Amino acid sequence: MNVRAIRSIYVFEMARTARTLFQSIVSPVVSTSLYFIVFGAAIGTRIQEIEGVNYGAFIVPGLIMLMILTQSTANASFGIYFPKFTGTIFEILSAPVSFVEIVIGYVGAAATKSIILGLIILATAGLFVPLRIDHPVFMLGFLVLTAVTFSLLGFIIGIWADGFEQLQLIPLLVITPLTFLGGTFYSIDVLPPFWQTIALFNPIVYLVSGFRWSFYSIADVSVGVSLAMTFVFLALCIVTVWWIFKTGYRLKR
Amino acid sequence: MLRPLAPCPPSSVDTPVMPPIISISNLSKTYASGFQALKRIDLDIDKGEIFALLGPNGAGKTTLISVICGIVTPSTGTVTVGGHNILTDYRAARSLIGLVPQELHTDAFESVWATVTFSRGLFGLPADPGHIEKVLRSLSLWDKKDTKILFLSGGMKRRVLIAKALAHEPKVLFLDEPTAGVDVELRKDMWNVVRALRASGVTIILTTHYIEEAEEMADRIGVINKGEIILVERKAELMRKLGKKELTLQLHNALDAIPAELARHKLALAPGGKELTYTYNTQGERTGITALLDDLARANIRFRDIQTTQSSLEDIFVGLVRKDQ
Numbered sequence: 328m329n330v331r332a333i334r335s336i337y338v339f340e341m342a343r344t345a346r347t348l349f350q351s352i353v354s355p356v357v358s359t360s361l362y363f364i365v366f367g368a369a370i371g372t373r374i375q376e377i378e379g380v381n382y383g384a385f386i387v388p389g390l391i392m393l394m395i396l397t398q399s400t401a402n403a404s405f406g407i408y409f410p411k412f413t414g415t416i417f418e419i420l421s422a423p424v425s426f427v428e429i430v431i432g433y434v435g436a437a438a439t440k441s442i443i444l445g446l447i448i449l450a451t452a453g454l455f456v457p458l459r460i461d462h463p464v465f466m467l468g469f470l471v472l473t474a475v476t477f478s479l480l481g482f483i484i485g486i487w488a489d490g491f492e493q494l495q496l497i498p499l500l501v502i503t504p505l506t507f508l509g510g511t512f513y514s515i516d517v518l519p520p521f522w523q524t525i526a527l528f529n530p531i532v533y534l535v536s537g538f539r540w541s542f543y544s545i546a547d548v549s550v551g552v553s554l555a556m557t558f559v560f561l562a563l564c565i566v567t568v569w570w571i572f573k574t575g576y577r578l579k580r
Numbered sequence: 581m582l583r584p585l586a587p588c589p590p591s592s593v594d595t596p597v598m599p600p601i602i603s604i605s606n607l608s609k610t611y612a613s614g615f616q617a618l619k620r621i622d623l624d625i626d627k628g629e630i631f632a633l634l635g636p637n638g639a640g641k642t643t644l645i646s647v648i649c650g651i652v653t654p655s656t657g658t659v660t661v662g663g664h665n666i667l668t669d670y671r672a673a674r675s676l677i678g679l680v681p682q683e684l685h686t687d688a689f690e691s692v693w694a695t696v697t698f699s700r701g702l703f704g705l706p707a708d709p710g711h712i713e714k715v716l717r718s719l720s721l722w723d724k725k726d727t728k729i730l731f732l733s734g735g736m737k738r739r740v741l742i743a744k745a746l747a748h749e750p751k752v753l754f755l756d757e758p759t760a761g762v763d764v765e766l767r768k769d770m771w772n773v774v775r776a777l778r779a780s781g782v783t784i785i786l787t788t789h790y791i792e793e794a795e796e797m798a799d800r801i802g803v804i805n806k807g808e809i810i811l812v813e814r815k816a817e818l819m820r821k822l823g824k825k826e827l828t829l830q831l832h833n834a835l836d837a838i839p840a841e842l843a844r845h846k847l848a849l850a851p852g853g854k855e856l857t858y859t860y861n862t863q864g865e866r867t868g869i870t871a872l873l874d875d876l877a878r879a880n881i882r883f884r885d886i887q888t889t890q891s892s893l894e895d896i897f898v899g900l901v902r903k904d905q
Contacts, residue, residue: 329671329704331701331702331704331705331706332701332702332703332704334701335698335701335702336702338698338701339694339698342690342694343689346689413685413686413687413688414681414683414685415685415686415687417651417679417681417685418679418685418699418702418744419702420649420650420651421649421650421651421674421677421679422674422702422703423670423671423672423673423674423675423703423704424702424704425671575653579651579652579653580611580612580651580652580653
C-alpha cells in the first residue's frame with residue numbers, strides 16, 4: 328500500500344481545511360448556536376421535557392448529526408469535485424496509487440474535519456444546555472461511523488456531479504430535509520401512527536436515534552437496529568465507490 | 581502503418597540491444613462517443629532518447645500519452661513501461677513516468693513548494709527537500725517557492741507543472757506541448773532543462789506544434805495523423821530521405837516565360853521574372869544540376885547569384901500530413 332500517497336492526499340486536504348478555517352469551523356458553530364438560542368432558550372423553555380430530557384438538551388444529538396451529515400457530504404464532494412473541475416485530477420489518476428488509497432485519503436480527510444466539527448459543536452452546546460453522555464464510546468463510534476459513511480456519500484456525489492449545482496442538489500434536496508424529518512427536533516413517537524411508519528423509511532431516523540441513545544439512553548428505535556442500518560448504509564456507499572473505480576465512471580474516459 | 585525503425589544500429593555485433601523503455605503494441609482507443617482516437621498503434625521508445633510526436637490538432641497525440649499514463653483506458657492492445665504492463669502492473673509502470681500535461685492544470689491556492697512536495701509524496705517517495713530545491717532552482721522557480729500558484733504567470737505555471745513531474749525523479753518524461761504559449765527565453769530555458777535530463781538518462785517524449793522544437797531537440801520523430809502513426813524515423817534520416825533541395829538563380833535580365841531550351845527541367849519562374857527556382861531530390865542518382873547549368877548557358881541566360889535551401893522538418897511534416905488526407 329502506498330502509505331505516503333495516502334498521507335499526501337490527507338495532508339493536502341487538511342491544509343485546504345486549514346486555509347478556509349473561518350468558514351470551515353466558525354460558520355457551522357455560529358449556525359448551530361443560533362439553533363440553540365431559538366429552539367433551546369427561546370422556544371425550548373415553553374416545550375415540555377421529552378422523556379425526562381430538557382428540550383434544549385434533547386436536540387443536541389440531532390443538531391450534531393445534522394452538521395455531521397451536511398459537512399461530511401459537502402467536504403468530501405467538494406474535495407474530489409474540485410480537482411475534476413480544475414483538471415488537477417490528472418495527477419491522481421496517473422500516480423501509482425490504488426483506488427482504495429485515493430478514497431482513504433479524501434474520505435479520511437473529510438471525515439476528520441466533520442468529527443472535529445462535531446466535537447466543537449458538542450462543546451458549544453455544553454455552554455447553552457446541561458449535557459449528559461451515558462455511553463461515550465458509542466457516542467464516538469456513531470460519530471466516526473456517520474462521518475465516514477456520509478463522507479463516502481459526498482465522494483460519490485463529487486464524482487457524479489457535472490457542475491456546482493449538482494454538487495448542491497443532494498445535500499439541499501435530500502439530506503437536509505431528511506435530517507429535519509428524521510427526528511432532529513422531535514421524537515418520532517409524537518407523530519401519528521401512519522407518519523411514524525413512513526418515518527422508519529428515513530435512514531436518518533436510525534442515525535439520530537442511535538446517536539441520541541448514546542447521550543440519554545432514550546431512542547426511537549433500538550440501538551442495535553440503528554447500528555445495523557448505519558453499517559448497511561456504509562456498505563452501500565463502499566460498494567458504489569468500488570463500482571465507480573472499477574468502471575472509471577466519470578473519472579476515466 | 582509503419583513499424584518504427586529499430587533503434588540506432590549497434591556499432592558492433594557485441595553491443596547488446598537494449599529493450600525499449602516503452603513498448604506499445606496494437607493499441608486502439610475508441611471513446612464512448614464512438615470516436616476512434618487511436619488505431620492499432622505500434623511503437624517502441626528507446627531508453628534515453630528524445631522522441632518527438634508530431635501531428636495536427638486532434639490527431640491523437642494527447643490520447644496516446646493519456647493511455648500510457650493511465651488517464652485514459654485503452655480499448656485494445658498492450659503498453660509496457662520499463663517492462664511493466666500499464667494495466668496489470670500499474671504501480672511499477674507509473675512510478676517511472678512524469679507527465680507534464682498540455683493544459684495548465686494547477687492548484688491555484690497552493691504554494692509552489694507545497695504542490696511540488698505533494699507530487700513527490702503521491703508517487704510514494706520519502707520527502708527530499710534537497711531534491712525539490714534542485715528541481716525548483718533548475719526551473720528558476722526557487723524565488724517563487726512560497727508564492728501561491730494563482731499569482732504566477734502562464735509561463736511560470738508551466739514551469740511548476742514540469743517541477744511537479746520531476747519531483748519523483750521519473751525515468752520517462754512526457755511533455756505534452758511544453759512550450760505552447762511560452763516566450764522565447766523560457767522556451768530556450770526549457771530546452772536546456774530537457775537536454776540536461778536526457779544527459780542524466782531520462783527518456784523524453786514530447787509533442788509539439790513547434791516543428792523547430794522537434795528539429796532542434798529530437799533524436800527520432802513520429803508523425804501521427806487521424807489516430808495512426810504514419811511515420812517513425814530518426815530525425816537525420818528523415819531529413820536526408822525526404823529532404824528536397826531548392827536551387828534558386830537570381831537572373832541578370834528578367835524573363836517573360838521559361839525558354840523552350842529549359843522546358844525539360846522542373847523550373848518555376850517567380851513573378852517579376854528575375855528568379856528561377858529548381859527543385860531536386862538530394863537522394864537522386866543525378867540531381868540534374870549540371871544539365872541545367874549547361875542548358876542555361878546554351879540559352880544565354882546569365883545569373884547574378886545562386887543559392888540552395890534544404891526543406892525543413894516543417895515542410896516534410898506538412899507534406900506528409902497532406903498526403904495522408
